[in-house]
Amino acid sequence: VNSEDRFVAGLRALLPGGRPVLVGPGDDAAVLERAPGLLVATTDMVVEGVDFLPAEDPERLGRRAAAVNLSDLAAMGAEPEALLLAIGFRRERGPDYPLAITRGAAARGGEFGARLVGGDLSDAPLTIVTIALWGRPVGRPLTRSGAKPGDAVYLSGRPGEAAAGLVLARRLAAFAEQGAGPTPRFPGLTVHDEKELLAAYRDPEPRIALGAALSRDELATACIDVSDGVGVDAGRLAGASGVRLVLERHRLPVTPALRSFGELESKDPLDLLLSGGDDYELLFTAPSGGSERVEAAGAALGIRLSRVGRVEAGSGAVLEEAGGIRDIAALGYDHFRRAS
Amino acid sequence: VNSEDRFVAGLRALLPGGRPVLVGPGDDAAVLERAPGLLVATTDMVVEGVDFLPAEDPERLGRRAAAVNLSDLAAMGAEPEALLLAIGFRRERGPDYPLAITRGAAARGGEFGARLVGGDLSDAPLTIVTIALWGRPVGRPLTRSGAKPGDAVYLSGRPGEAAAGLVLARRLAAFAEQGAGPTPRFPGLTVHDEKELLAAYRDPEPRIALGAALSRDELATACIDVSDGVGVDAGRLAGASGVRLVLERHRLPVTPALRSFGELESKDPLDLLLSGGDDYELLFTAPSGGSERVEAAGAALGIRLSRVGRVEAGSGAVLEEAGGIRDIAALGYDHFRRAS
Numbered sequence: 001v002n003s004e005d006r007f008v009a010g011l012r013a014l015l016p017g018g019r020p021v022l023v024g025p026g027d028d029a030a031v032l033e034r035a036p037g038l039l040v041a042t043t044d045m046v047v048e049g050v051d052f053l054p055a056e057d058p059e060r061l062g063r064r065a066a067a068v069n070l071s072d073l074a075a076m077g078a079e080p081e082a083l084l085l086a087i088g089f090r091r092e093r094g095p096d097y098p099l100a101i102t103r104g105a106a107a108r109g110g111e112f113g114a115r116l117v118g119g120d121l122s123d124a125p126l127t128i129v130t131i132a133l134w135g136r137p138v139g140r141p142l143t144r145s146g147a148k149p150g151d152a153v154y155l156s157g158r159p160g161e162a163a164a165g166l167v168l169a170r171r172l173a174a175f176a177e178q179g180a181g182p183t184p185r186f187p188g189l190t191v192h193d194e195k196e197l198l199a200a201y202r203d204p205e206p207r208i209a210l211g212a213a214l215s216r217d218e219l220a221t222a223c224i225d226v227s228d229g230v231g232v233d234a235g236r237l238a239g240a241s242g243v244r245l246v247l248e249r250h251r252l253p254v255t256p257a258l259r260s261f262g263e264l265e266s267k268d269p270l271d272l273l274l275s276g277g278d279d280y281e282l283l284f285t286a287p288s289g290g291s292e293r294v295e296a297a298g299a300a301l302g303i304r305l306s307r308v309g310r311v312e313a314g315s316g317a318v319l320e321e322a323g324g325i326r327d328i329a330a331l332g333y334d335h336f337r338r339a340s
Numbered sequence: 341v342n343s344e345d346r347f348v349a350g351l352r353a354l355l356p357g358g359r360p361v362l363v364g365p366g367d368d369a370a371v372l373e374r375a376p377g378l379l380v381a382t383t384d385m386v387v388e389g390v391d392f393l394p395a396e397d398p399e400r401l402g403r404r405a406a407a408v409n410l411s412d413l414a415a416m417g418a419e420p421e422a423l424l425l426a427i428g429f430r431r432e433r434g435p436d437y438p439l440a441i442t443r444g445a446a447a448r449g450g451e452f453g454a455r456l457v458g459g460d461l462s463d464a465p466l467t468i469v470t471i472a473l474w475g476r477p478v479g480r481p482l483t484r485s486g487a488k489p490g491d492a493v494y495l496s497g498r499p500g501e502a503a504a505g506l507v508l509a510r511r512l513a514a515f516a517e518q519g520a521g522p523t524p525r526f527p528g529l530t531v532h533d534e535k536e537l538l539a540a541y542r543d544p545e546p547r548i549a550l551g552a553a554l555s556r557d558e559l560a561t562a563c564i565d566v567s568d569g570v571g572v573d574a575g576r577l578a579g580a581s582g583v584r585l586v587l588e589r590h591r592l593p594v595t596p597a598l599r600s601f602g603e604l605e606s607k608d609p610l611d612l613l614l615s616g617g618d619d620y621e622l623l624f625t626a627p628s629g630g631s632e633r634v635e636a637a638g639a640a641l642g643i644r645l646s647r648v649g650r651v652e653a654g655s656g657a658v659l660e661e662a663g664g665i666r667d668i669a670a671l672g673y674d675h676f677r678r679a680s
Contacts, residue, residue, distance in 0.1 A: 023416075027580070028412045028415035028416050028484070028563075028564060028565055031379070032378065032379050037374070039371070040369045040370070040371050041422070042368065042369035042370070043424040043425070043460050043470070043472055045426035045427075045468070045470060050464060073368075075369070078369065082381070084382070084472050086383045086472075119383060122385045122387050124468070125389070126466075128385070128428060128464070128470075130385060130426045130472075132426075141362070141363060143367050223368075228344075236345065240366070
């Protein structure tokens, strides 16, 4: 038996059959039933050495690749339905490696209602995981383009912690290589803070329920998920809406863990938040009179929502601080520059 | 402006807007209208140095990546609707490189009714293109699992020519590196044959119209697209259907170009056909009494259809030749072994 066919057999054992999936993995394409209505679709590719460390655990990698895509649907206010998974990897990794990635992606998708319906394996000199995910909007799709002057700007969760977690994961990997044992600790950080920062990077939480609430209850005027840093993504939302976003320094949520990490690294924690990336939090705008409803929605879901600024006429994204304002739209992470 | 945003601007200029696409490239996800009914979905990843040569023209690469996916929908008897495109590439290739891939994929998809609705760019140390494509079945979806003892086995087009074209492309690339000029010729082959073989590899023709006819008119009992060689794919169809496929050597279509190439290379052209791969022809089964209808469908579409064998009770795929029979199900291309 061909090894790709063995993989398909493993996949079938892993995935539950039955409706709405009429034809699952192992045929030329998947066939599934779908109720009428709008389809919201996205794809994201993650690459070894660029988006994750070579030593990344494959199941966690699959979870994370799924989360990155789920976050895009969250930002549209959509409910996930199904996903396709393509994996490129070195043959020496062995047949369990892509199965572990698949297990992670299928599990993470499943937590949000998305069924893994098909995939592809390819030989490659490094690991690449591409997921395509689709679903349906629960209300009017949330785009990036509806923000209006006078709106308030909100940010969910703990942005910046993922960027700190990535620095931390790299340091710990270097310690481990230097022979510090299999699970070295980062000096000066509490176990709790270390865990929180690492988890933010390794296993980000897609804000599906929040996006759905913002769309269903028509709370937000525009929304984007923060994948490349709050700065550049604020600039993108501003550009799409034809407005200016002003973030107020004292309102930006800096968690105790992020603050501790910044002190140990002699870094302004706000730089991690503004230019870090990989957070997968939602940045959204809402009419300034609606803040009680927004706060109630966050409280109902147990998600911290911070009102971080305001929308003005104009263009670009700036940070307002004691010394004046500075441009933050060019701060973020540029995919073309990542490896350099 | 961030370079990914510049790419999105280029993409928008390239892609026509309007229904059924409500939100196209440049937001967190695409939003499109879709009539009710079954959804047929597939994904395929192609990797530099594994699935295509590093010097491959980017627009042609985009066309080919689209064709590989379109072929999967063809094998299900589905009409393409939309596609998502993820590209990983070295930054040194410059911003026009992913745009050219995109242009090729969008054009090739468009020829078959599939709109490019979104995508992702990633930095990577080599080029990787992953496409996810979906559409709707025109009739009952053609699976691999409906073949019955007594059925006849058919093959479309000119299988084996793509494998010959790949060998040829590699030789020509090596000649060019040795200073034989930018467009060296392969000695002994006519210009016509060389063109035909190279085109079979570089720009395969997805058999969308044939798959649709087989499904709509209920002509086929099972179908697979030949991506990894007729041998292994015959074995896959046999395995999914729980039958044995017997291909008869004298019935297999060997074109004059494939025969000439085999002679020049001292290779049995049937080996290229059975174990070559990358053909994207359809291998299908049909009731043996229906051969006139099948042939009429091929004639109406201008596609050569060869009746190449029969379905028997049992398992596996074999070639029947003067000296007896031989197993061909293990001949084909194994993705896990490609680079070794």
